[in-house]
Amino acid sequence: MPKNTFFNIKEEKRKMIEEESINEFSIYSYENSSINRIVENCKISKGSFYQYFENKEDLYRYIISLSVEKKMKYVNAALISEIDNGFIKIIKEIFKSGLKFAYENEKLASIGVLLMKNNNSEIYRKVIGQNKNMAIDFYKKLIEIEIENGEIKPDINVEFTSYLINSMMINLSEYFFEINKNNEKKFSEEMLFLVDDLMDMLINGIGS
Amino acid sequence: MPKNTFFNIKEEKRKMIEEESINEFSIYSYENSSINRIVENCKISKGSFYQYFENKEDLYRYIISLSVEKKMKYVNAALISEIDNGFIKIIKEIFKSGLKFAYENEKLASIGVLLMKNNNSEIYRKVIGQNKNMAIDFYKKLIEIEIENGEIKPDINVEFTSYLINSMMINLSEYFFEINKNNEKKFSEEMLFLVDDLMDMLINGIGS
DNA sequence: GTATCATGTGACTAGATGGTCACATTGCGA
DNA sequence: TCGCAATGTGACCATCTAGTCACATGATAC
Numbered sequence: 001m002p003k004n005t006f007f008n009i010k011e012e013k014r015k016m017i018e019e020e021s022i023n024e025f026s027i028y029s030y031e032n033s034s035i036n037r038i039v040e041n042c043k044i045s046k047g048s049f050y051q052y053f054e055n056k057e058d059l060y061r062y063i064i065s066l067s068v069e070k071k072m073k074y075v076n077a078a079l080i081s082e083i084d085n086g087f088i089k090i091i092k093e094i095f096k097s098g099l100k101f102a103y104e105n106e107k108l109a110s111i112g113v114l115l116m117k118n119n120n121s122e123i124y125r126k127v128i129g130q131n132k133n134m135a136i137d138f139y140k141k142l143i144e145i146e147i148e149n150g151e152i153k154p155d156i157n158v159e160f161t162s163y164l165i166n167s168m169m170i171n172l173s174e175y176f177f178e179i180n181k182n183n184e185k186k187f188s189e190e191m192l193f194l195v196d197d198l199m200d201m202l203i204n205g206i207g208s
Numbered sequence: 209m210p211k212n213t214f215f216n217i218k219e220e221k222r223k224m225i226e227e228e229s230i231n232e233f234s235i236y237s238y239e240n241s242s243i244n245r246i247v248e249n250c251k252i253s254k255g256s257f258y259q260y261f262e263n264k265e266d267l268y269r270y271i272i273s274l275s276v277e278k279k280m281k282y283v284n285a286a287l288i289s290e291i292d293n294g295f296i297k298i299i300k301e302i303f304k305s306g307l308k309f310a311y312e313n314e315k316l317a318s319i320g321v322l323l324m325k326n327n328n329s330e331i332y333r334k335v336i337g338q339n340k341n342m343a344i345d346f347y348k349k350l351i352e353i354e355i356e357n358g359e360i361k362p363d364i365n366v367e368f369t370s371y372l373i374n375s376m377m378i379n380l381s382e383y384f385f386e387i388n389k390n391n392e393k394k395f396s397e398e399m400l401f402l403v404d405d406l407m408d409m410l411i412n413g414i415g416s
Numbered sequence: 417g418t419a420t421c422a423t424g425t426g427a428c429t430a431g432a433t434g435g436t437c438a439c440a441t442t443g444c445g446a
Numbered sequence: 447t448c449g450c451a452a453t454g455t456g457a458c459c460a461t462c463t464a465g466t467c468a469c470a471t472g473a474t475a476c
Contacts, residue, residue: 005422005423008422008423009423031240032239032240034462034463034464035463035464035465036462036463036464044424044425045424045425045426046425046426046427046464046465046466047423047424047425047426047466047467048423048424048425050464050465050466051422051423051424055464055465056464056465117325117326118325143414150416151415151416152414152415152416153414153415153416154416156405156409156414157402157405160383160402160405160406161409161414163379163383164376164379164383164406164409167375167376167379168372168375171371171372171375171379175368175371175372194365194368197364197365197368198368198372201364201369201372201410201413202409202413202414203413203414203415204412204413204415205409205410205411205412205413206351206360206361206364206369206410206411207359207360207361207411207412208358208359208360208361208362213452213453216452216453217453242432242433242434243433243434243435244432244433244434252454252455253454253455253456254434254435254436254455254456254457255436255437255453255454255455255456256453256454256455257435258434258435258436259452259453259454263434263435264434264435
């Protein structure tokens with residue numbers, strides 16, 4: 001966590017540091033990011049920076065925590081409202097809220113994507129660590145329940161399917177970013193139809 | 209391309225340099241890899257290295273070309289033998305040959321994975337560049353043909369589905385690596401069943 | 417006015433990096 | 447044995463990195 005000094009400085013300055021850090025980490029991976037660049041963009045001195053944060057990792061973890069906190073606000077709302085409505089509805093809402101988060105917090109989302117991609121790095125182990133399979137395990141439980149309910153084929157490879165759904169969520173974000181980048185389209189319900197397409201594919205397949 | 213000198217040196221030495229470079233790039237991304245480390249591991253001098261290669265990029269492109277060439281040998285064989293057997297069979301064989309390549313050339317495959325992950329880096333643009341969507345476009349054509357043949361639903365999102373299949377191939381490799389790492393299982397036909405599972409999911413869905 | 421303490425500063429360190437270059441060694445043909 | 451060209455070398459350069467530290471400035475208390 002940042003030192004107390006960081007929370008004592010003027011809010012304007014604090015926001016500036018947060019903003020520039022988010023910007024840096026949304027462009028560069030942890031390893032390739034640069035404290036020098038951040039302090040230069042913030043127009044604060046190196047010495048000041050190290051009075052606010054223990055080190056680079058301290059700053060990174062703080063920024064990640066901001067991102068996680070914000071994303072949780074989106075996803076939790078979806079989870080709570082759909083918890084009793086079965087697999088498809090829950091997954092759909094998780095995906096949609098994930099997309100919405102990514103659209104409304106492009107840089108924070110990008111930081112997450114970069115971290116997830118670098119899943120062999122030391123910082124990944126440190127930051128994600130034992131929570132690595134949290135999402136996958138969650139999907140696994142949902143699937144198992146739905147198999148019992150007779151909604152999902154009992155002979156599918158649950159482990160692999162959970163992994164795949166998790167990957168799809170990540171891929172979906174990337175696809176979404178790519179479309180958004182090229183087309184300059186505004187985010188709309190139309191974009192969320194992608195989620196419906198995806199879930200339809202997952203449940204019913206593409207074969208006719 | 210490497211300079212002529214590189215192809216003049218003793219084969220033993222050349223193989224050594226190739227091997228150590230493959231090792232380095234399979235662990236570190238292009239940006240994080242180190243020529244210093246490579247020459248140290250090869251026990252050649254820095255000066256020698258720069259008599260073989262123009263620069264770091266030159267070496268990297270060469271190693272990538274080795275990897276692509278080898279992978280093509282696997283995939284092309286599959287393509288040629290299955291070209292007339294329809295979408296499912298072709299995709300299955302591409303996936304299977306991809307897995308086989310990854311298993312038998314773990315480090316080369318890892319280099320490819322690292323490059324694909326860094327799809328925002330300068331080196332990605334340089335090396336992959338305009339071939340970025342080659343695989344996706346290929347899947348797109350296959351799907352369109354199969355829609356005409358009545359084998360695939362005509363109302364699916366072709367663009368998105370192609371993208372997804374491409375992602376699946378990448379995810380599959382990663383999943384495969386992860387399983388392989390943890391279980392110390394030998395590669396077997398059993399592993400290839402994953403591809404069958406995946407394709408069954410794609411065609412028929414997981415719903416019952 | 418002075419003492420004290422929090423905050424701000426940027427030159428500096430040690431360790432990397434990719435790449436260069438003057439020079440040393442080797443091999444080979446005459 | 448000489449001469450020349452190909453190959454090999456590692457100290458060195460400029461440039462980057464994260465992190466430190468002696469000092470400067472500012473604010474508050476008395």
